[in-house]
Amino acid sequence: MKLYDAVVVDVLNYVYRKKASEPPNLIRSVINGLEDDVRPRIKPDGTLYLLFDPLPLDDLGMAKTFTFTGFRRDVLPSYKSNRTVDAQVQKTAEVVKKYYLFRGPSVKLSYSEEYEADDYVEPLMKTLKGKEVALLSTDEDWSGFVDDTTVLINERWDRPFTRHAFKLKFKFEPTVASVILYKALYGDKSDCVTGAVFIKKAKFSCPIKKVCYEAIKSVAKEGTSIDDFLKSWKALSYAAVVKKVERDPIEELFFHLESADQKAPVIETFMTNISVVRSCLTNKNIEDYLLSNEARPDVNSVIHRSIFGESFKKSFGKV
Numbered sequence: 001m002k003l004y005d006a007v008v009v010d011v012l013n014y015v016y017r018k019k020a021s022e023p024p025n026l027i028r029s030v031i032n033g034l035e036d037d038v039r040p041r042i043k044p045d046g047t048l049y050l051l052f053d054p055l056p057l058d059d060l061g062m063a064k065t066f067t068f069t070g071f072r073r074d075v076l077p078s079y080k081s082n083r084t085v086d087a088q089v090q091k092t093a094e095v096v097k098k099y100y101l102f103r104g105p106s107v108k109l110s111y112s113e114e115y116e117a118d119d120y121v122e123p124l125m126k127t128l129k130g131k132e133v134a135l136l137s138t139d140e141d142w143s144g145f146v147d148d149t150t151v152l153i154n155e156r157w158d159r160p161f162t163r164h165a166f167k168l169k170f171k172f173e174p175t176v177a178s179v180i181l182y183k184a185l186y187g188d189k190s191d192c193v194t195g196a197v198f199i200k201k202a203k204f205s206c207p208i209k210k211v212c213y214e215a216i217k218s219v220a221k222e223g224t225s226i227d228d229f230l231k232s233w234k235a236l237s238y239a240a241v242v243k244k245v246e247r248d249p250i251e252e253l254f255f256h257l258e259s260a261d262q263k264a265p266v267i268e269t270f271m272t273n274i275s276v277v278r279s280c281l282t283n284k285n286i287e288d289y290l291l292s293n294e295a296r297p298d299v300n301s302v303i304h305r306s307i308f309g310e311s312f313k314k315s316f317g318k319v
Helices: 011-019 026-041 071-075 087-099 117-127 140-145 163-170 176-186 208-222 226-235 238-242 249-260 266-277 297-308 312-316
Strands: 004-010 042-051 107-110 133-136 150-156 159-161
Touching: 004 011, 004 026, 004 117, 011 026, 011 087, 011 117, 026 042, 026 087, 042 117, 071 266, 107 117, 117 140, 133 140, 140 150, 140 176, 159 163, 176 208, 176 226, 176 266, 208 249, 226 249, 238 249, 249 266
Parallel strands: 004 042, 004 133, 042 107, 133 150
Antiparallel strands: 150 159
């Protein structure tokens, strides 16, 4: 069995995956899965990272739509408006959080009322550079971190989504910036993000998908960060670019998006999508967002008994 220096879990995503198998008790199924299937794959000196999404403002998700806070809803009102809240899943995530809160330094948690699990991954991966890491999620946003030492477990442990698998599927190298640009241009239906090239009234005088791909491949090949891309993008001038006989892939993309922008807000949509898709914590220190995890066997024992013992139904009801 392959062992990793760290396993990073998208907790809410993991709970939904467990629920799909219709277990008789979701809370027990999730914790047993983490204990019996996930933790044994971590090296003795390794770390389990549990990343949580914020709960909706509603009472443990009893409402039918998401209303959690965060800047993404401010800049893009449609963000995740296609989602519904599952009270059972939300409650399970809360119990999982409590269960692992005092497990010692080998288990680290991140959660807040503002940031999503996706936000923590980029600064966290900077601290794990060069280490063997497994990312446990079906969220394709996380695939940008896949490289020679990091894999995405989006199906099964024996079929990890590798760098090679990513290149076969998307036809470009996996990098954080390339995945952000891909989603900004083509959109993300799961988060209700419309791609810049698919907005209404946008008309292009070329095969725009090919132009987009060439720009994405260029960014991936050069290893350009999203911050560097934005700096170079903002420095471009349409008047200067239009006069060029030969344009590089980024200039070509800029030229065609600007040309289409005369009838539709293509550039505005593109930039908004980038701000929504990228991590809010790109240049932050992840240690500021990881909860210090003191081992408390006494607390652990009470929580464990309440979940797996006779007092389970009394404490948590039928879940």
